[in-house]
Amino acid sequence: MPGSSIHAQAWLLLLFISISVCIRTHLCSADDLIRSFPPSAMVFPLVLSINSSRPSIEGNFRRLLRREKTHNTPDARMRLYDDLLANGYYTTRLFIGTPPQEFALIVDTGSTVTYVPCSTCEQCGLHQDPRFQPDLSSTYQPVKCSHDCTCDEENKQCTYERQYAEMSSSSGVLGEDVVSFGKESALQPQRAVFGCENVETGDLFSQHADGIIGLGRGQLSIMDQLANKGVISDSFSLCYGGMGVGGGAMVLGGISPPPGMVFSHSNPARSPYYNVELKEIHVAGKPLQLSPRVFDGKHGTVLDSGTTYAYLPEAAFVAFKDAIVKKLHLLKQIRGPDPNYNDICFSGAGSDVSQLSKSFPAVEMVFKNGQKLSLAPENYLFRHSKVHGAYCLGIFQNGKDLTTLLGGIVVRNTLVTYDRENKRIGFWKTNCSELWERLHISGAPSPAPSASDIRNSTISVAPSLSPSGLPDNLIPGHFEVGHITFDMSLSVKYPDLMPHISELAAYIAHELEINTYQVHLLNVTSQGNGSLIQWAIFPAGSSDHISNTTALSIISRLTEHRVRLPDSFGSYQLVEWKVEPPKKRMWWQQHLLALIVGVIVAVALAMSTLVAWYVWSHRLQMLGSYKPVNEAVPEQELGQL
Template sequence: MEQTRQVLHKVETTPLLPTSSFSDHENKSHQTQKLSFTLHPRSSILSHENNCENYTSLTLARLARDSARVNSISLSVAKPHQFESPLTSGAGQGSGEYFARIGVGQPVKQTYFVIDTGSDITWLQCNPCADCYHQSDPIFDPSGSSTYKPLSCSSDRCAALQISACSQAGTCLYQVSYGDGSSTSGDFATETVTFGGGTRSVPDIALGCGHDNEGLFVGAAGLLGLGGGALSLPSQIKATSFSYCLVDRDSTSSSTLEFNSAQPADSILAPLLKNSAINTYYYVGLTGFNVGGNDVAIPVGTFEIGNDGRGGVIVDSGTAVTRLRTEAYNPLRDAFRQMTQDLPSASGFALFDTCYDLSSIKRVKVPTVSLRFAGGKTLDLRGNNFLIPVSDAGIYCFAFAPTGGQLSILGNIQQQGTRVSYNLATKSVGFSPNKC
């Protein structure tokens, strides 16, 4: 897909192939303060996804995972002061779409983690297993690592857990529960984490060593918590920034997750906002949209965070489809429909209500969709960031969906092909297209 005029894109209508390819990440001189992981899309790691009956089945499975995640996030924000158990992101529903290859322990054991900006706790499956699911790599055995150290119940990091307990030996136990009843529990400990295939190690990282992991987890060894809380990986390594670039989820290409690297000079900046009710999520100052170069009229205050902590817009690496409050979604959808009346329509698909039958069209022009941020900056989305294939029969759908709640979520379909950089020092998030 390429931009043909200021307000138009061309979209290739070959649903079983990636709509664009991405070059390898640019080699940079080694900086001791910079840490980097390789990122892989879910489809390149989990071969069973490629064995789905067809692309329609694969899409439906993805959307089911996605909806479970959104429900979990929405519930955690809707009741920020009523936690009886931690209700984090939807990774428990198997909704992780991007995996990082990370080394744990000494000697180093390389394994895959789901990256999640909607969670704080990093954890992985550990032997001995009371209940463990299938993962791509051997399950980590802490008894074989010289750098594994259980945390005591009296430690500050144990106290920072939302749910913790003491073992008979006085060591810290953790539990994280997810929205569908999935959970992970075990020992809370510190370990050495190795970045970049072994080029840099960071000791004393607090993580969960899960001996009982139940529910619909799949593939990865565990979860890498990139949220804004005190126990997240960025907080523990005192990162001033981190960034990622998500390749097309049907691609076999990879990219990087980086800490303390310079923000691309061409980044379109938006403010990161604080929600005093919850510090895990990254709230962004989204104010509206343009379609075909024209402003979309939405009510003032639609995306504001309320005094009760509800509302606002979060940027999330694990949610696929952007969810918008109906007050914003309906006018955005209507504006897009108005400018695509010449395209053959198709029936709605799962959560999508605006779809097109492009099976007989080799290339199609669609209006540019842009995100508007506080401060006046605008991010133009590529065509495959908002019009995506959902079947192997040439059906494409508008990749936004309404939510009945007050929280809106900027999902990873809209982030693909863009380096998203979180500057934790200046409280801003940058979007730099074509930096994978």
């Protein structure tokens, strides 16, 4: 009927106006709006996914320094950043030069040289931090060719070159400068030799990290240099965070082995890499039917933190795969996320990592001395990036290579101690993401204001601060986060960026693990050959604040440069970020949605009354003028109105 049509149009118009007011004033959330949709409305999520890389190990070694030795040495305690499978590696922060220049370096036990891009580099990619500028360091010295090294005859300077199995390479000159390890480190800055890159190829050119910190065996290794000087004991430890969590800790120097740490002998004469004596693999308590010699080919069983996954000789891989598949009765085997790889994946396990052991069997690695390293499902699986609740084997066949290669996935949530002095490697299961606090190895004072100071002000922390500068006072009961703002400097020019702002917001939301509607663009300005963008992160759902856990996660991802963007957006720098408390709302603001609904209902009722009056008055005009009750009215036939 025409009356119903008018009513519906008025309702839709008012609803549209109400939604617009909500969104523009940020006074009602997306959840509030979704609840106002009719039951028949369908809302489809948009999902972004990323693929991880598969780096491998490195090969040449060269001696340069002489050995010294002392006792009672301190250690360098350093945080680990990034996520193994999202990034393909973990990084730590290293500072080189006077004044210090900061670099994010991949932690690699399979490399023997620490190197960063040099300002003179002719072929280096866009990385996280600016290139090293020797001219700006008052303590930099080139390593001259008087040493036993490959020499650049023109400049009389030692050079290095490293080739990697995945066809990437790094080459440049050797320099010496002061190297420091961050505020949490007890080890004072030390002079060390490092590589200043002039050419990068392959993954090294395209990676987000700046370079590599080489922890392998060899005199150019940062470990060998520090241990040979006697400033640390000849040992270091790594602890990688679990599935989807990231972070962790690294200690250069000795630590006391925790009770229950499992050890394996590591023979430096057998291989330049860190090896263990693996003899058996058990799946669901049963050993694979293999000869122990299968794990002893070529370099033996190598532990390499710079490799993402694990690789077994063909016979061992087939036996392992078959044993796992036989135990997965309730799961369905599906295609992998990347058509370039023949991944073995399974769906139906659910998204809760803590419950994976109900679907996937336990695995044990048995060493020659009889000690066993237990592997949880997260130590041999990675998430399927396109199917929710699906997982894939993170252990692969190592082609024709007879070496068994154990990458970072195998030691997630495991403290690994490389006790080089005693020729052994130890393993201890723990929560690596919490290890920094649980082992009491932070303790650097936070430069952030106290809780009492921030109740009436905002927090503003410069991005140059180390992660210890995160606001420790963001704890329940002390401070609530209303929203977070941050300024991002991009190397993309303003005209090229503007058509892709929405796409950029979606990527940022994905990297911060929040909803896209929480990311709000505040301002974009041109900045030389780049752009400066100001963003705001608002609470999710109907909440008026962001939880402290979520806020700290967002801040740490921003300050640790863990937000990875496509190459089309170039490189970025975090200029500034702020945390602000929730704004106090008036009574009408807190109940805005109810008021809007009330107004809509009242207006709708008024319009219904108006429509009814219009219809009745029109009917009266058709019947004629009003007559007194006692007056005779001619009999009429009611016509259709």
